Amino acid sequence: MENLDQFRKETKEWLEENCPPEMRKPMGPGDVVWGGRNCKFPHPDAKLWLERMGEKGWTCPTWPKEYGGGGLSFDENKILQEELMAIRARPALSSFGIWMLGPALLEFASEEQKKKYIPEIVKGEIRWCQGYSEPGSGSDLASLKTKAEDNGDHFVVNGQKVWTSYADDCDMIFTLVRTGPQEPKHDGISFLLIDMDQPGVTTKPIKLISGKSPFCETFFDNAIVPKENLVSELNKGWDVAKRLLQHERNMIAGMGLGGAGSAKKKKDQTISSGMATMAKTYVGEEEGKLANPGLRQKIASFDINSHAFSLTMRRASEESKSSNSGPSPASSMFKYYGSESNKLRYELMLEAMGTKALGWEGEGFGPAELAITREWLRTKANSIEGGTSEVQLNIIAKRVLDLPQ
Amino acid sequence: MSLVLNEEQVFLKDSAKKFASEKTPTTHFREVRDSEIDNCYDDKIWQEMVSLGWTGILVPEEFGGSNFGVAGISSILEELGRTLTPSPLFSTAVVGVSLIKHASDDVKKDILTKVVQDGLRLCFAIEESNHHDPVKISCEAKKDGSNFIISGEKSFVIDGGFADKVIVACRTSGEKGSKEGLSLFVLDSDSKGLTIMPTKMVDSRNAANMKFENVKVSSDTLIGKEDDAYEIIESVLDISRAAISAEMLGSALQAYEITLDYLKEREQFGSKIGSFQALQHRAAIMFSELELCKSCVIESITSFDEGGNDSERLASLSKAKVGEVFHLISNESVQMHGGIGVTDEYDIGLYLKRARVAEQIFGDSNFHKNRYAELTGY
Ligand SMILES: Cc1cc2nc3c(=O)[nH]c(=O)nc-3n(C[C@H](O)[C@H](O)[C@H](O)COP(=O)(O)OP(=O)(O)OC[C@H]3O[C@@H](n4cnc5c(N)ncnc54)[C@H](O)[C@@H]3O)c2cc1C
Numbered sequence: 001m002e003n004l005d006q007f008r009k010e011t012k013e014w015l016e017e018n019c020p021p022e023m024r025k026p027m028g029p030g031d032v033v034w035g036g037r038n039c040k041f042p043h044p045d046a047k048l049w050l051e052r053m054g055e056k057g058w059t060c061p062t063w064p065k066e067y068g069g070g071g072l073s074f075d076e077n078k079i080l081q082e083e084l085m086a087i088r089a090r091p092a093l094s095s096f097g098i099w100m101l102g103p104a105l106l107e108f109a110s111e112e113q114k115k116k117y118i119p120e121i122v123k124g125e126i127r128w129c130q131g132y133s134e135p136g137s138g139s140d141l142a143s144l145k146t147k148a149e150d151n152g153d154h155f156v157v158n159g160q161k162v163w164t165s166y167a168d169d170c171d172m173i174f175t176l177v178r179t180g181p182q183e184p185k186h187d188g189i190s191f192l193l194i195d196m197d198q199p200g201v202t203t204k205p206i207k208l209i210s211g212k213s214p215f216c217e218t219f220f221d222n223a224i225v226p227k228e229n230l231v232s233e234l235n236k237g238w239d240v241a242k243r244l245l246q247h248e249r250n251m252i253a254g255m256g257l258g259g260a261g262s263a264k265k266k267k268d269q270t271i272s273s274g275m276a277t278m279a280k281t282y283v284g285e286e287e288g289k290l291a292n293p294g295l296r297q298k299i300a301s302f303d304i305n306s307h308a309f310s311l312t313m314r315r316a317s318e319e320s321k322s323s324n325s326g327p328s329p330a331s332s333m334f335k336y337y338g339s340e341s342n343k344l345r346y347e348l349m350l351e352a353m354g355t356k357a358l359g360w361e362g363e364g365f366g367p368a369e370l371a372i373t374r375e376w377l378r379t380k381a382n383s384i385e386g387g388t389s390e391v392q393l394n395i396i397a398k399r400v401l402d403l404p405q
Numbered sequence: 406m407s408l409v410l411n412e413e414q415v416f417l418k419d420s421a422k423k424f425a426s427e428k429t430p431t432t433h434f435r436e437v438r439d440s441e442i443d444n445c446y447d448d449k450i451w452q453e454m455v456s457l458g459w460t461g462i463l464v465p466e467e468f469g470g471s472n473f474g475v476a477g478i479s480s481i482l483e484e485l486g487r488t489l490t491p492s493p494l495f496s497t498a499v500v501g502v503s504l505i506k507h508a509s510d511d512v513k514k515d516i517l518t519k520v521v522q523d524g525l526r527l528c529f530a531i532e533e534s535n536h537h538d539p540v541k542i543s544c545e546a547k548k549d550g551s552n553f554i555i556s557g558e559k560s561f562v563i564d565g566g567f568a569d570k571v572i573v574a575c576r577t578s579g580e581k582g583s584k585e586g587l588s589l590f591v592l593d594s595d596s597k598g599l600t601i602m603p604t605k606m607v608d609s610r611n612a613a614n615m616k617f618e619n620v621k622v623s624s625d626t627l628i629g630k631e632d633d634a635y636e637i638i639e640s641v642l643d644i645s646r647a648a649i650s651a652e653m654l655g656s657a658l659q660a661y662e663i664t665l666d667y668l669k670e671r672e673q674f675g676s677k678i679g680s681f682q683a684l685q686h687r688a689a690i691m692f693s694e695l696e697l698c699k700s701c702v703i704e705s706i707t708s709f710d711e712g713g714n715d716s717e718r719l720a721s722l723s724k725a726k727v728g729e730v731f732h733l734i735s736n737e738s739v740q741m742h743g744g745i746g747v748t749d750e751y752d753i754g755l756y757l758k759r760a761r762v763a764e765q766i767f768g769d770s771n772f773h774k775n776r777y778a779e780l781t782g783y
Contacts, residue, residue, distance in 0.1 A: 276783035290783045300774040303781065304722050311700035315408040333693045396692055397685035403668060404677040 008079050015083055018052045020045035023090045029371070032094050035124025037171050037197075046090075053092035054123035060098055063106065068119035074321045096165075097121035097128045099251040101174050104244040108191075108232045117193070130248075131161040131175035131194070131218060132241070139391050141176070142185045142238065146220060148177035148192060155179075155230075157194065157223040163385075167203040167216035170196060174244075180235045191237035193229040200224060210377035211360075246328070248386045249335035255382060256338025257310050275299050275345070279352035295351055302341075302348055309337055329399035336392035339382035346376040407707050408700060410480060417477050420457070421484035428453065429490040431752050437491055438609040444567035445611040446491040455524035460498045463506075468517040474710035475499075475644050479651035479702070486655030489759055491610055493526045496564035499648045501527025503641040504572045508591060508628045516570065516591070528568035528594075530559035530615050531638070537768040539574075539638055540584055544617060546575035553577070553590065553627075555598075555620040563766065565613030566603025568594050573617070577632050584635040589628035596620050608755075608762040643720035646767050647705040650723040653763045654695075654702050657731040660756035661691055664738040671743075678741075687737055694730045701726045718780045725773035728764045735760035 022045035031042045033050055041047045053059050056070060061077045063069025072080060102121045105114060120126040137144040146159025157177055167173065173194050180188025194201065200223030205213040232240050276290060276299050283292050290296040313334060320328075349372055350357045357372050359365035365373075383389040397403045410418065429450060437447055454460065462478040464470020471477075478499055485494070497520060505516050505527070519525035533542060544557025555575055565571065572591045579586025594601060598620040603613050629637045665688060668679030678684060705719040713719070735757040739746040746753050764770065 276778070276781060280783060285783070288782070290778070296778055296783060297771075297774060299783070300725075300778040300781075304726055304774065304777060305697070307722060308697035308701045308726055311408065311704055312697050315700045315703070318408055330696075333689075333696060336689075337693050337697075390686070393686040393689040394682070396689035397679075397682075401665060401685075401688055401692060403665075403679040403685050403688065405680055 004075055004079060007076050008083065011080055011083050014056075015087055015089065018049075019087060019089050020048055022046075023049045023092075024088050025090075026088070027090050031090065033092065033124070034127055034166070034169070035093050035095050035097075036127025036169065037125070038169070039124065039127070046092075049090070050092045050124050057122055059093045059124065060102060060122045063102065063118065063122065067106075067114050068122040093124040095121065095124065095127060096130055097126070100130065100244050100248045101128050103247045104240055105231065107243060108240045110231075112228070113193075113231065126172055127166075127170045129164050129167045129170040129173050129196075129218075131164055131167075131173040133163045134160060135162050139388055141241070142189065144176055144178060144189065146175070146177050147181065148179050148190060148225065150179075153227055155192065155225045155227065157192070157200070157220040157225055159220050161218040161220075163206070163215050164203065164218040165215040165385075167196070167218045168205060172196060173201075173218065174231075176237055176241055179237075183235060186238045188235055189237040189241065190234055191231040191240040192225055193231060194220075194223060194225050198223060208377070209380070210374045212374070212378075245387060246331045249331045249392070252382065252386045253313070253331065253334030253338035256306070256334070256341040257313065275302060275348060275352075278349065282353045282356065295348075298348060298351070302344060306341055306345075309341055329395055332387075332392040332395040333400070335386060336383075336389050336396070340389060342382050343379045346372070346379045350376055407711070408703055410476065410703070413473060414476050414480050417462075417473065418480035418484055421459075421481040422487075424453075424457070425484050425488045425490055429485070430488050431755065434489045434491055434609070434755065443603065443611075445605065445609060446493065450490075451492055451494075451524055454492060454494055455522075458521075459494060460502070460524055461521035462498060463502045464517050464521050465506075468514060469521040470517065475647060476703075476706040476710050479648045479706040482648055482652040483655035483702075486652035487659040489608075489656065489755055493528075493564040493568065495645075495649060495652065496529065496568070497525075497527045500529045500563075500641065500645045501570070501572060503644050504529060504589065504628060504637070505591065507589075507637045507641075509625060512591060512626065512628075525570065526564065526568045527570050527572060528562050528565040528613070529641075530562045530565060530571055530573040532561045533557075533559060535560070537765065537772055539642060540582055540587070540635070542574055542576050542587060543581045544573065544575050546577050546588055546590065546622075548577070548624075548631075549621070551624050552621050553588075553624060555590065555617040555622060557617050559615040559617070560612075561765070562613040562615055564611060565615060566601060566611040570594060571596075571599070571615070572628065573615075574634065574638060579632075586632050587634040587638065588631050589634045589637065590622050590626045591628060592620065592622050592626055596622070606762050608759040610762065639717070642767050643717050644709055646720040646724040646773075647702070647709070647716075649763060649766050650720075650727040651702050651706055653727045653731045653760070654698050656756055656759055656763070657698065657727070657734045658695060660731075660738045660753060660760075661695060661734050663753055663756075664688075664734075664741050667742055684741060687741075691730075691734055691737060694733065698727045698730050718777060721768075721773040721777045721780065724768060725770045725777060728770040728773070731760045732764060732770070 022043050033041060033046050057065065057068050058070045058080065061070035061072045061080055065071035098121060102118060105117055132141060134144050134146060146161060148155040148157045173196055175192045175194050176189055177192050178188055179190040200221050202219045203216040205216050207213045279290055279295060279299060283290055283295060285291055356369050359370055359373055361370065437445060458471055459481055461470030462473045465472050482495060502520060505513060531539060533544060544559060546553040546555045570591055571594050572589060575588050575590060576586055577588040598618045600616040601613050603611050606612055668684060668688060669677060671678045701723040705723040708716045708719050738753050739757055742753050745751045
């Protein structure tokens with residue numbers, strides 16, 4: 001305990017000294033720092049902040065020190081997060097490397113691979129994207145066809161991926177490829193790390209209902225990949241792929257916490273309901289109660305469920321701390337519940353705001369209102385990306401409940 | 406607030422689990438139900454609970470209790486809920502004891518000691534209509550010198566049919582519906598002018614209707630201050646709501662596990678029915694909902710002992726959430742059993758019946774969602 005108090009004190013001091021003032025202001029949508037060779041910083045302070053945090057390994061606080069991580073324990077990391085929150089510090093870096101690839105590499109990659117790739121992720125030098133889905137292989141991911149052929153000291157990759165988020169801004173892509181065409185489908189897949197800066201890899205953006213184009217089709221046309229970029233053994237990629245998905249699902253589940261939950265609740269502070277406050281401004285109130293009783297009841301249900309959900313996330317992390325187990329098939333439950341809950345949050349906002357939430361652009365709507373319209377459309381993807389809700393329920397039924405095939 | 410039980414609480418839970426599986430499996434419930442025992446539980450089992458110290462868990466040490474707290478007694482109730490163990494433990498050791506703790510020193514000493522040592526049975530007469538409403542009280546207590554004269558009616562008094570003492574919520578002033586003017590009294594169940602009509606509920610447990618006709622009680626029996634019982638009532642109700650949520654969680658978990666086993670065993674169309682996706686997805690959703698319930702229950706039962714300032718809201722949250730999920734699971738469990746689900750021979754129907762009664766105890770999900778919204782300011 002004494003050590004933790006000491007750690008808190010030092011952390012506070014370090015942050016006070018090193019977190020630039022500009023990085024303590026609320027973030028707009030364009031302010032996320034994704035890293036990478038062509039990283040765009042919204043402000044010079046963002047660059048400074050990333051360098052300082054990366055140097056300490058605090059962009060990945062619990063990863064081992066030997067690969068550039070922060071080497072913090074569960075409790076130390078909790079303190080760090082609390083102190084970051086206390087000064088409202090922006091995340092220094094967000095990336096698929098941190099959320100998905102890094103944890104999988106730490107578990108499955110060779111020593112050389114870890115030494116090469118993990119520090120790059122910690123410092124935000126390389127931006128990664130995820131090459132899993134293909135036009136014919138979505139939920140049935142293991143049916144993928146993109147193939148990698150052995151050509152001496154390298155593989156030659158041909159095929160197409162789809163829904164590759166941010167592919168056009170990324171440096172490298174972690175990819176599932178077929179290397180054993182004769183094997184049963186799960187046993188012929190390998191996990192390859194591919195540099196996108198070569199003529200054999202091209203991308204084409206796809207436009208979404210929200211109006212944005214955050215993802216792409218990715219084409220491999222005789223792309224060259226050195227042999228040392230194979231993670232784990234040949235044809236053993238499915239194990240890596242599944243584990244990585246669990247990390248991805250935990251990350252997506254976190255969105256279910258949204259603004260209203262109690263995850264951000266400080267001690268002694270009551271749970272605040274962002275949704276009800278916002279609804280009151282659009283619907284009005286009568287004697288302190290939200291004027292629309294039907295909506296009021298729905299919001300109460302929603303608040304109760306989101307509180308229960310955030311508590312359950314916390315309980316799971318406390319329990320996994322004591323058993324040291326990391327994510328499990330139960331992460332499917334969080335992915336399912338969190339993404340459904342986030343969709344519901346936006347449906348309720350639409351209900352509360354009425355036509356004010358249905359503007360597309362131009363006059364007559366505030367910027368926050370227009371953002372909600374777009375974000376509502378974006379949330380529809382929550383229960384599709386990272387494995388659909390139906391697929392999560394299949395996984396819970398089979399892997400957690402052990403129901404028959 | 407902690408989201409894992411401490412060693413002491415785990416110990417209590419484990420011993421209750423053992424007790425329930427050895428002494429009161431559901432066959433015990435059936436024996437009691439099908440026998441001629443009027444009070445709907447087995448006195449011998451009750452005395453065993455007393456000798457294990459369970460009636461003293463909320464009682465301060467000076468009166469012979471262990472003061473192990475709301476999380477302790479609730480963990481026991483959760484395990485007893487799994488096997489639908491019938492007993493007046495909830496009405497006595499949770500609701501009754503929590504109320505008596507606010508009484509005068511003499512009353513506390515007298516009653517709490519007997520609860521701990523002899524299993525003196527308590528009940529709380531508060532409801533007056535078919536829906537929970539702790540302020541809609543018109544049963545009146547009129548001051549008469551150093552006495553009060555109580556007149557009025559009460560309903561759905563849990564375990565009220567066979568209790569030794571009755572704690573009654575009365576109006577000493579103010580309008581029906583007002584928080585002001587409420588007072589609590591404790592009296593013997595055989596007091597002159599008090600008529601108790603035991604009612605057997607659908608879950609085969611007893612509740613009671615009570616009629617007070619000029620029942621005279623001394624002002625020494627007042628719990629808390631005259632006209633000023635509202636806060637005591639609400640705080641005790643919150644403890645009780647959290648504790649009954651724990652019992653309901655235990656029942657819901659058990660009903661769910663019984664159903665899951667059945668999905669793995671029953672075959673139709675040449676396959677286990679658990680391989681049908683229509684059933685798998687519903688089972689997976691119920692699993693997720695139960696995980697949420699576990700978190701709500703543990704947060705709310707530990708909040709009282711840790712002195713948190715949000716116990717009210719957490720109690721409503723817990724009762725609302727667990728009530729809704731137990732409701733869902735009790736229905737789905739019957740459905741997934743097919744025809745045998747609606748036979749008396751199979752246990753699953755017992756959980757359905759218990760669910761509906763437990764849902765009503767101290768406020769159903771609608772009541773608590775409304776209260777939650779009010780407490781949150783909308
Ligand atoms: C915003 C967004 C970002 C994404 N980013 C990436 C990325 O960066 N990299 C990447 O590789 N992929 C990405 N994806 C792809 C995503 O993983 C797939 O869309 C997803 O796995 C579903 O596949 P599909 O779209 O082909 O749908 P399909 O698999 O065709 O599903 C269609 C419908 O059938 C249902 N269904 C399918 N199989 C079953 C079954 N066995 N039981 C019951 N129902 C079933 C599904 O639930 C769904 O409702 C992204 C997707 C979105 C929406």
